[in-house]
Amino acid sequence: MSVKEEKKNPVETAVKEKEQVAAKLIPIYIMGKRYEVPEGLTIMKAMEYAGYILVRGCGCRGGTCGACGTFYRKPGDYKLQVALACQKTVEPDMYIAQIPFFPANRALYDFTKLTAAPEEVFKLYPELFRCVACNSCTKACPQGIEVMDAISALKQGNIAEAAQLSFDCIQCGLCTSRCFGELAQYHMFQLARRIYGAGIVPRAEHLAEMVKAVNGGKYDRFLDVLKRVKEDELKKLYQEREVEPMVAGEDWKPEDTTYL
Amino acid sequence: MSLAYYPGCTLKTRARNLEEPAVASMEALGFKLEEIPRWNCCGAVYSLAEDDLIHQVAPIRNLIRVKEQGKDKLATLCAFCLNTLKRANLLMRENGEKRNTLNSFMDEEIDYGGEVKVVHILEVLRDEIGWEALAQKVKLPLRELKVAPYYGCTLLRPREVAIDNVEAPTILREFLEALGATPVDFAESTRCCGSYQIISNPDDISEYARDILNSALSHGAEALVLTCPLCDYNLGQGQKELNKNSGFREMPLLYFTQLLALALGLDPQVCHFELNYGSPESLLREKGLFS
Secondary structure (H helix, E strand, O other): OOHHHHOOOHHHHHHHHHHHOOOOEEEEEEOOEEEEEEOOOEHHHHHHHOOOOOOOOOOOOOOOOOOOEEEEEOOOOOOOEEEEOOOOEOOOOEEEEEOOOOOOOOOOOOHHHOOOOHHHHHHHOHHHHHOOOOOHHHHOOOOOOOHHHHHHHHHOOOHHHHHHHOOOOOOOOHHHHHOOOOOOHHHHHHHHHHHHHHHHOOOOHHHHHHHHHHHOOOOHHHHHHHHHOOHHHHHHHHHOOOOOOOOOOOOOOOOOOOOO | OEEEEEOOHHHHOOOHHHHHHHHHHHHHOOOEEEEOOOOOOOOOOOOOOOOOOHHHHHHHHHHHHHHHOOOOEEEEOOHHHHHHHHHHHHHHHHOHHHHHHHHHHOOOOOOOOOOOEEEEHHHHHHHHHOHHHHHHHOOOOOOOOEEEEOOOOOOOOOHHHOOOOOOOOOHHHHHHHHOOOEEOOOOOOOOOOOOOHHHHOHHHHHHHHHHHHHHHHHOOOOEEEEOOHHHHHHHHHHHHHHHHHHOOOOOOEEEHHHHHHHHOOOOHHHHOHHHOOOOHHHHHHHOOOOO
């Protein structure tokens, strides 16, 4: 850049640059009604641009709460597509409908009374066995989860596999809306993950031991010393502290073993 | 030699005593049973309704999994799964219109036209290993064990999927002879155990159990050998009820794979006899086949 250009008003330059890049408007259909919205917006932003005030069907706006499950189609194609409205950018002629809520069966249970047995899931959700392996649920998942496979694992009594396969589930409910057998897959998966976490995954024994040691005052005297140290000394101690290398073997030990 | 294998839901839950000795035995005979990936429930019963295609999706999807692996044969242990998978397979082979509809519906899968052959483990033993070769591998002949082969329905009916002649089947007799046991033919060996009527008419199940077991007993059988987990459940629960109500003496019910594992000299732990009806351990101990 030449010296002359550098001296130009930066705000002026930015405004000019913005004007040169006006967003192209594209048509989309929200619940059958046509709107022209700026290209590059997410479905959610496009709906708000079109004038919708979203009270339901919107949440974290970050792809993780599952509130904004959306179905859409493109012209000339019978295939139903799915997306999260806050993540997916609009495409020309998208035909959009949201499913902010779906009446899915959620069994009531006292989790503290459940064992880790698959029979607990079968008892609470007998409709699990209505699954006909049609795969409609998998096709409806905006997170790319193999929903049918996770249900299959549950049917086979494999809670761990169901929990692991459904890890990315954000409970949007689109699977349930398409299910032939009227299963509420995401509720079943949540139960599976809870049982998995509470009853199947091994406990980190060393963590419990450490917590006990800390609560028992193991580090009190070191903390007392640090509390009384002057700021400069504290900074020095911090900067010179020993750090476990990023790639350390299982048997790595610090040079100073006073705190172990 | 690797064999694509379909376990089915029951073998992973109730019928571990059918599956575990099978996997171990087949391994000892040189066949590695490899579960097909991502298998789903076969649907349990072949849908008989004329225009009901959605219930064919489940079994056919499993056959597609086999085709995806580049394999052309699928072995099963559960007689009911065999029946369902084989009949769905026939549908895909013989009915062009339904084949097209199903392939069009399962558009996320590769097309399937019945390229896979569905077989039962007994067929593998008979046709690929052979009874003589099997007999030679026997380390602990099941001498003195008088066992009645009970076929039930699903291996023999309907005719188009039968693995043997429904009027006079011999496959289990030949199997038992290869193991050195004494097969006891009896009149009710192909009589239906009642199948899913255990849910709607459990009293009838007890009646069938009595007829079948009495017939076996009267021909001199000491135990029954089975191939199907549902038969096991019905006969087992049936005879339990009979025992409770009229003191009927329960007969040990064994899976053919458990006898196979025993005869091949494998560790009896793999048989899980504790899951069997009629406590076969004492009978086997008597015969010196189990300690």
